[in-house]
Amino acid sequence: MKTSPSTIDRRNFIRLTGITGAGLMLGLSINVKGETNVEHSANIAEGFEFSPFVIIEKSGQITIFNTRPEIGQGVFQSIPALIAEELEVSLDQVTIKQTGGEKKFGGGQSAGGSASVRSSYNNLRQVGAAAKAMLITAASTQWAVPFGECYAESAKVIHKPSGKTLGYGDLAEAAAKLEVPKTPQLKDPKDFKILGKPSPRPDVPLKSNGKAMFGIDVKVPGMVYASIERCPVFGGTLASFDDSATKKVKGVISVETCDRTIGAQKSTGVAVIADNYWAALQGRKALVVKWDYQGNDTFNTKDFEQTLRDAAKEDGAVQYAQGDFDKAYADAPVKLEAFYETPVVSHSAIEPMNCVASWHDGDQLEIWASTQVPGNIMNSFPKTYGIPPENLKVNVMFSGGGFGRRLYPDYIHETVLLTKKIGKPVKCIWTREDDTKLGPFRPMTFSAMKGALSADGKAIAFQHKVISPTLDGKKDFDKTKADGTMTEGISEQKYEIENMKNLFVHQYMPVPLAAWRAVTSTTLAFAHECFIDEMAVKAKADPMAFRLQMLSKDSDTKNVMQKLKEVSGWDKPLPAGWGRGVAQYEFFAGLAGYVVEVSKKGTGIKIEKVFAVIDLGTVVNPDTVEAQVQGAAVMALGAATKGGIIFEKGQTVQSNYHNNQLVRINEMPKVQVHILANGGPNIKGVGEPGLPSFAPALCNAIYAATGKRIRRLPFDINKIA
Amino acid sequence: MISLNINNKVYEVDASPDMPLLWAIRDLAQLTGTKFGCGIAQCGACTVHLDGMAIRSCSFPVGAAAGKKITTIEGLSEKVGLAVQKAWVELQVPQCGYCQSGQIMSATALLTSKPHPTNADIDAAMQGNLCRCGTYQRVRSAIHRAAELIK
Ligand code: FES
Ligand code: FES
Numbered sequence: 001m002k003t004s005p006s007t008i009d010r011r012n013f014i015r016l017t018g019i020t021g022a023g024l025m026l027g028l029s030i031n032v033k034g035e036t037n038v039e040h041s042a043n044i045a046e047g048f049e050f051s052p053f054v055i056i057e058k059s060g061q062i063t064i065f066n067t068r069p070e071i072g073q074g075v076f077q078s079i080p081a082l083i084a085e086e087l088e089v090s091l092d093q094v095t096i097k098q099t100g101g102e103k104k105f106g107g108g109q110s111a112g113g114s115a116s117v118r119s120s121y122n123n124l125r126q127v128g129a130a131a132k133a134m135l136i137t138a139a140s141t142q143w144a145v146p147f148g149e150c151y152a153e154s155a156k157v158i159h160k161p162s163g164k165t166l167g168y169g170d171l172a173e174a175a176a177k178l179e180v181p182k183t184p185q186l187k188d189p190k191d192f193k194i195l196g197k198p199s200p201r202p203d204v205p206l207k208s209n210g211k212a213m214f215g216i217d218v219k220v221p222g223m224v225y226a227s228i229e230r231c232p233v234f235g236g237t238l239a240s241f242d243d244s245a246t247k248k249v250k251g252v253i254s255v256e257t258c259d260r261t262i263g264a265q266k267s268t269g270v271a272v273i274a275d276n277y278w279a280a281l282q283g284r285k286a287l288v289v290k291w292d293y294q295g296n297d298t299f300n301t302k303d304f305e306q307t308l309r310d311a312a313k314e315d316g317a318v319q320y321a322q323g324d325f326d327k328a329y330a331d332a333p334v335k336l337e338a339f340y341e342t343p344v345v346s347h348s349a350i351e352p353m354n355c356v357a358s359w360h361d362g363d364q365l366e367i368w369a370s371t372q373v374p375g376n377i378m379n380s381f382p383k384t385y386g387i388p389p390e391n392l393k394v395n396v397m398f399s400g401g402g403f404g405r406r407l408y409p410d411y412i413h414e415t416v417l418l419t420k421k422i423g424k425p426v427k428c429i430w431t432r433e434d435d436t437k438l439g440p441f442r443p444m445t446f447s448a449m450k451g452a453l454s455a456d457g458k459a460i461a462f463q464h465k466v467i468s469p470t471l472d473g474k475k476d477f478d479k480t481k482a483d484g485t486m487t488e489g490i491s492e493q494k495y496e497i498e499n500m501k502n503l504f505v506h507q508y509m510p511v512p513l514a515a516w517r518a519v520t521s522t523t524l525a526f527a528h529e530c531f532i533d534e535m536a537v538k539a540k541a542d543p544m545a546f547r548l549q550m551l552s553k554d555s556d557t558k559n560v561m562q563k564l565k566e567v568s569g570w571d572k573p574l575p576a577g578w579g580r581g582v583a584q585y586e587f588f589a590g591l592a593g594y595v596v597e598v599s600k601k602g603t604g605i606k607i608e609k610v611f612a613v614i615d616l617g618t619v620v621n622p623d624t625v626e627a628q629v630q631g632a633a634v635m636a637l638g639a640a641t642k643g644g645i646i647f648e649k650g651q652t653v654q655s656n657y658h659n660n661q662l663v664r665i666n667e668m669p670k671v672q673v674h675i676l677a678n679g680g681p682n683i684k685g686v687g688e689p690g691l692p693s694f695a696p697a698l699c700n701a702i703y704a705a706t707g708k709r710i711r712r713l714p715f716d717i718n719k720i721a
Numbered sequence: 722m723i724s725l726n727i728n729n730k731v732y733e734v735d736a737s738p739d740m741p742l743l744w745a746i747r748d749l750a751q752l753t754g755t756k757f758g759c760g761i762a763q764c765g766a767c768t769v770h771l772d773g774m775a776i777r778s779c780s781f782p783v784g785a786a787a788g789k790k791i792t793t794i795e796g797l798s799e800k801v802g803l804a805v806q807k808a809w810v811e812l813q814v815p816q817c818g819y820c821q822s823g824q825i826m827s828a829t830a831l832l833t834s835k836p837h838p839t840n841a842d843i844d845a846a847m848q849g850n851l852c853r854c855g856t857y858q859r860v861r862s863a864i865h866r867a868a869e870l871i872k
Contacts, residue, residue, distance in 0.1 A: 204810055204814075207821050208818075209794065211795075214818075278748070350851060400756070401817045429757070657761075665850070
């Protein structure tokens with residue numbers, strides 16, 4: 001017998017979970033024994049499908065499908081847990097399989113926007129609850145007892161009065177024939193066994209013994225290795241090349257041209273194919289390539305920053321307005337202005353971009369990759385390569401970091417182009433230099449801030465004008481419009497300021513740009529929340545009290561602020577030479593805030609204490625949340641205090657971790673994380689919200705300790721005075 | 722052919738002596754637990770033990786490893802390494818996990834030479850291991866925990 005019997009009317013259930021169509025089962029799989037392997041097809045014997053997400057075999061083996069790529073954010077636990085909780089099984093009783101964009105698992109097969117848990121919370125619980133109801137019905141029918149006398153626990157159905165039990169495996173066949181309940185009863189959260197509790201992640205043992213399979217670890221029969229030399233100048237492309245020395249390198253098989261498309265840019269590079277990666281790299285070194293820079297070898301950061309400063313004088317497009325900012329500002333007794341600047345930064349996931357792809361039998365394509373977007377790949381690649389959708393298989397591997405970089409499949413396309421050309425499976429790995437130099441990058445944003453206070457020190461007018469390029473890299477931006485992504489969150493803060501007018505000024509930047517963890521909020525929050533602090537200073541008010549005064553109405557932001565005040569002991573005096581700063585930021589992904597305490601240490605600053613509060617409404621795995629917020633703080637600290645990415649002569653100056661530094665263990669402050677999970681209708685995200693408010697809280701603390709206001713990132717934390 | 726002793730198993734690899742040990746381990750011996758991150762001894766993802774010493778295999782020629790005892794993450798079998806792995810799982814250190822083989826190999830080498838490391842010892846020994854996910858706080862705690870487990 002294959003999978004489920006066809007007698008089930010699954011239509012209602014399908015509608016409920018937004019799933020249509022059918023697909024293959026493949027991808028990364030992990031079983032309870034901690035073995036991991038890449039599955040090329042389903043190996044489920046006599047399994048009964050309760051929905052695309054749950055299969056129960058006669059043997060009792062339970063399989064749950066995880067639709068969200070695991071990039072370090074913990075979805076390999078938190079997504080299956082939603083089903084397991086309602087199904088009354090523990091995660092060590094199930095095998096978790098990773099989906100690869102198959103249609104039957106529906107939309108949302110991606111990792112981005114801190115969306116995974118919050119967008120699945122209700123529908124995946126319903127999946128588990130429906131399957132459980134079917135199993136209980138099957139048992140009560142077999143025993144001829146009322147449904148209400150039975151309950152499920154630990155993959156068994158139990159008849160309460162008699163104590164009789166039947167395992168899920170014994171019930172699967174009969175249960176799978178039943179109609180799927182339309183509105184299954186969900187558990188009362190107070191009865192949760194997994195959700196809301198710190199729970200171990202099933203991928204952690206594999207990531208502690210070397211067995212976890214990342215994209216870079218995939219090996220398929222007949223596979224060859226590739227490394228690509230690409231034009232160092234953005235906007236340049238191949239003129240000619242000489243591969244005679246390359247072809248003499250032992251192990252080199254062939255040399256091919258290969259295109260890369262990223263954003264609005266397309267460029268041709270030269271790929272060296274070899275029978276091992278080292279040989280491909282040696283062959284690449286021996287290439288003699290002439291590039292055509294197409295006149296793009298003059299772009300540099302220094303001049304572009306000046307262009308942004310000049311562009312700040314433009315009126316800009318109105319992104320949001322309330323009250324009458326212009327009048328209120330003109331008439332105000334106390335006004336202030338400030339200009340904030342931030343850098344371009346790289347994603348720098350430690351697993352470099354890589355992909356394995358195999359084009360075979362004329363029009364069959366199989367891809368193995370660390371990617372954040374299997375759904376998009378499944379949707380768009382068949383069209384791009386002119387093959388039927390069913391001829392594409394995507395195997396989603398563990399990602400060695402994503403941070404937004406793996407939302408862009410340029411590196412996957414390159415590998416597909418190469419396998420198509422040479423007719424062999426290809427593994428293409430970017431070097432760290434490729435990864436650092438070629439982008440895409442998080443763009444900088446510059447912010448022109450204006451604020452006004454009443455005579456008694458209340459904020460009465462506020463303006464945040466953003467000057468930046470847009471992520472799509474389009475040159476001909478309609479200047480009458482404000483870009484939503486580049487103004488993310490600036491009009492969403494809960495501070496009650498009567499008159500506000502926020503603006504956007506576009507400035508084209510000729511390098512590939514990308515979303516970065518917490519996207520534009522990572523730079524805008526710095527300007528926004530430091531300037532609020534400047535207003536507090538001008539008003540001679542305590543920065544915490546100043547903010548709370550602008551939060552008279554109940555809101556999640558107010559709760560975060562009050563919690564920060566409480567956990568940090570805000571009102572307690574600090575030792576001499578110390579200062580503390582606060583900041584919060586709410587944006588599409590969620591809401592978090594920090595209090596940071598620093599002390600003066602010689603010419604620099606030491607971060608003494610960090611208190612984080614993240615508001616979630618509902619929490620699935622608090623242990624994962626703590627880890628995510630600590631990680632976000634580290635990433636934010638790096639973006640604020642390390643060099644960033646600089647361009648000269650149309651190229652990236654930095655090349656590897658020695659000149660594009662990341663935070664190291666000796667620089668890591670202790671971060672104490674507090675989670676607010678007070679229910680409420682909105683579930684907020686976990687992976688990103690810990691980033692934006694860290695830098696402004698740190699800079700506000702530095703101001704408190706030293707009187708020095710930092711308005712430009714990055715800054716050298718060892719040289720403040 | 723170069724003869725390599727990896728995790729007490731002998732591998733005959735067809736490599737030029739200047740190939741970095743990393744690629745011999747990953748592509749030729751097909752042990753993929755050891756990772757590539759930078760290729761220039763800056764990130765620590767490729768850390769393995771050579772006669773018990775932590776080295777960056779991306780910057781160590783395979784020719785110089787012949788006749789020595791190489792241990793990778795797959796081969797940790799002594800008390801210290803197992804304690805480190807246990808602490809790593811107990812404290813749920815990994816996020817994406819990519820840097821963690823290197824972190825564990827560095828931590829094991831540290832605890833082997835210093836069973837009770839101070840925070841300063843940890844800073845010194847672990848500074849070469851980057852983690853973009855920012856697991857450092859748990860790495861530190863797990864090293865202290867492993868020290869307890871070894872006792
Ligand atoms: S790959 Fe060897 S230290 Fe980075
Ligand atoms: S766990 Fe992701 S790089 Fe360390």
